[in-house]
Amino acid sequence: MSSSGDEHDEVSEELAEAERARSESHIQFHGGKWMSTIPILFFIVWAIVQSALLRISDTTGLAIGMLVALVVGMFFAKGDWKRYANTIFEGMTQRVAATAIVAWLWAGMFAQVLQDGGFVTGLVWAADALSVGAALFPAATFILAALLATGIGTGYGTTVAFAGLFFPAGVLIGASPVLMFGSILSGAVFGDNLAPVSDTTIVSAVTQDSDIGGVVSSRFKYAIVAAVLAFAGYILAGSSMSGNPVSSQNVLQGDPLGLVHLVSMGIVIATAIRGRHIVEAISWGLIAAMVFNLVFGLASVGTMLLFKAPPDAPLSGLSFLPFVEIVQNADQVGVSGSLYTGASGFFPLIVLTLLIVSGARIMIRGGGFEAIQEFLLSKVATSVRRAETTMVLGTAMVNAMITINTAAEIAIAPYISRIGKRFNVNGYRRANILDANTSAMGYIFPWGGGVLVGYAQIEQMPQQFDWFTPEMVVSPVQVWPFVFHGWFLFGVFVVAALTGFGLEYTSDRRSEEVARV
Numbered sequence: 001m002s003s004s005g006d007e008h009d010e011v012s013e014e015l016a017e018a019e020r021a022r023s024e025s026h027i028q029f030h031g032g033k034w035m036s037t038i039p040i041l042f043f044i045v046w047a048i049v050q051s052a053l054l055r056i057s058d059t060t061g062l063a064i065g066m067l068v069a070l071v072v073g074m075f076f077a078k079g080d081w082k083r084y085a086n087t088i089f090e091g092m093t094q095r096v097a098a099t100a101i102v103a104w105l106w107a108g109m110f111a112q113v114l115q116d117g118g119f120v121t122g123l124v125w126a127a128d129a130l131s132v133g134a135a136l137f138p139a140a141t142f143i144l145a146a147l148l149a150t151g152i153g154t155g156y157g158t159t160v161a162f163a164g165l166f167f168p169a170g171v172l173i174g175a176s177p178v179l180m181f182g183s184i185l186s187g188a189v190f191g192d193n194l195a196p197v198s199d200t201t202i203v204s205a206v207t208q209d210s211d212i213g214g215v216v217s218s219r220f221k222y223a224i225v226a227a228v229l230a231f232a233g234y235i236l237a238g239s240s241m242s243g244n245p246v247s248s249q250n251v252l253q254g255d256p257l258g259l260v261h262l263v264s265m266g267i268v269i270a271t272a273i274r275g276r277h278i279v280e281a282i283s284w285g286l287i288a289a290m291v292f293n294l295v296f297g298l299a300s301v302g303t304m305l306l307f308k309a310p311p312d313a314p315l316s317g318l319s320f321l322p323f324v325e326i327v328q329n330a331d332q333v334g335v336s337g338s339l340y341t342g343a344s345g346f347f348p349l350i351v352l353t354l355l356i357v358s359g360a361r362i363m364i365r366g367g368g369f370e371a372i373q374e375f376l377l378s379k380v381a382t383s384v385r386r387a388e389t390t391m392v393l394g395t396a397m398v399n400a401m402i403t404i405n406t407a408a409e410i411a412i413a414p415y416i417s418r419i420g421k422r423f424n425v426n427g428y429r430r431a432n433i434l435d436a437n438t439s440a441m442g443y444i445f446p447w448g449g450g451v452l453v454g455y456a457q458i459e460q461m462p463q464q465f466d467w468f469t470p471e472m473v474v475s476p477v478q479v480w481p482f483v484f485h486g487w488f489l490f491g492v493f494v495v496a497a498l499t500g501f502g503l504e505y506t507s508d509r510r511s512e513e514v515a516r517v
Contacts, residue, residue: 027087027366027458036366039073039359040401046449057459057474057475059141059348059452065356066355073362087365091358096407100156101353104346107157110268111164111457112342113289114261115464117298122258123169129256134174134242139234141166142190142485143185146227148265149191152272152281153198154454155405155443159188161265163457164342169184169189169466171472174245181454181474182482182511185443186230189486192405194223197272199406204435207413208420210427219250219426221502222436222492230485237269237482245246246467247400249263264289305337341464345456353449360411373415377422384423388433388497391416395437396490404449405442409434426504436493440486446476474478 006095029035046065050056070088077084092099127133132140143163149158162184170180186417192198199356205215268285272278291301308327309316319326327333363369376394383388395412402408413434443450455476461468481487496502 001170003185003208008494023312025207027083027362029366030078031076031078033367033371034113035076036363036368037401038076039069040356042069042072043356043359044400044447051238051446051475051477051517055475055477057455057473057477059243059352060454062447063348063352063355064357066352066397070355070359071313073359077366083365084362087362088358091355091361094357094407096199096410097353097357097404099406100352100404100449101346102279103154103157103402104160104456105343106163106279106286108346108457109339109342110264110282110286110289111161113286113293113299113304114161114264115164115339117261117289117293118255118258118305119165119174119261120169121255122260122261123166124172125256126259127169127173134176134245135238136169137173137184138179138238139169139231140390141180142231142234145184145187146190146485147187148269149188151269152194152278153191153195153201154278155188155192155198155439155450157278157282158191159184159443159450159454160457162187163454165350167454167458168461168468171243172246173469174243175238175474176241176477177474178245181235181242181458181479182484183234184454185450185479185483186234186485187442189439189483189489190214190223192225192442193436193489194219197275199407200435200439202385203406203409203413204438207410208417208427208434210431210433212326213502215310215428215431217437219432220495222432223489226485226488226492230487233484237484243472249488258298260292260296260298261289264292283475299338303337303488305339306335308332308334308336311349329448345460348452349449349456349463352452356403357407360407363401364411369411369415372398373418376415377419379421381422384425384503385498385500387419387493388425388429388503389424391419391430391433392437392490392493392497396421396432396441399438399441399448400445403445404453409438410507412438424506429502429504432502433493433497436489440483440489444480444483444486444490446480448476451479 027036043066046069047062048365049067050058050061074081074084129139144166145162149155150360152158163181167180167184171177192200194216196212201216205212240267264285267288268281271281275409276418290304293304294301302325305323307324310330310333311326311328316429318324341396363444372394376390381390395416398412399405399408402411416430442448445451455474458473462470462473
């Protein structure tokens, strides 16, 4: 992400905006505050019916479902609906949604340029040279994705890059497609949870009055236990689950030249670790990848960006340029290439994300979150053990409703703070519970942003690779049981809440000033 000071300021702005949404005039609903949850709950039901029961993995269909949900919710709002409508616009302008969207677009272009530059076949060559077969490839992918996500601080960006690069490489050598997708999502969970520059890490620390360094060091023991179990799980599952290796020998042979793009990925990681904004980091990697493609003959200018114009275009005389082509068929007119393909595949998901954040905004304005808080405080969280269990399950529940993990974390953070402080639970402990479950669930639910952003990459592959068949596409509803690190991380905190493992009270250790961020 950006430098730590700038990132802290951005997070503070997001938190202040969320607090204003809670404190300013609410939307009144027929039936009370709980009715403000209707848009989000309607969408969840729609997503379950469409994805799980009808087995239709269509992001545009989910966007339509959220649109309908917002219309249905409007009929329960009191008054002339103006405040309800304005809240939809407020939600669409939230920085937290824009941050995720920008990461998707930049990472999508970067991954596509690497893909067209032969990085996938380079990975196949490397797997063969290192004797990393189909059984071990998912486990290796999990470790590498975890390292990248921890380095650059964005699980979404990691999911986009690995789904576009490592997923087809693993499928190509015969690894289970569902394990490959699950291992990528698991690596994203690890990085989102542990990276010091991750949005979720910063939000969890700031909202629980803790310093980032202390938060990261205190959560390592939980993350590593889940990671070891997940790694073992992928090794065991990889030995018993397999895909169908592609029979074409010229494809399987691979080409080591594509591995030059390891340098491109290294540039992104190094730039991000130096504290530069993730957009800047990926941009430098993208520029390097395009240069490598041209210098080593891996991809032409037209492969990366191509304007297809009709013969009567005013500038048709520019066809001598490598990125301009004159086509006779009107159906062929348009823009194509790595940059276009890498970005355009996320457009339906962008619309869905904006609509979901708007639904969450309505729930905040309508008092739905406040009603949930009061219920948890008065009926459920009546002891330390029950309070911590409530924090774990409550965070998971909110992430089921708000599928962008940082947005969900900002929404639930004040309630986690209030519950924890009521029982003198240390800020580090509260931050760890908040972040771990937000990170985990954001990549498990089939309608979650982390899952859908990876699926947006995978569903395009039958058109990108001749050997990739529609049967190899893994839908969101297929992958959720195989996000091993997410499930183990959630399980670790359920056990910790029930047993008191790692529990610290406010008096046990004092958090440093948040200003140290």
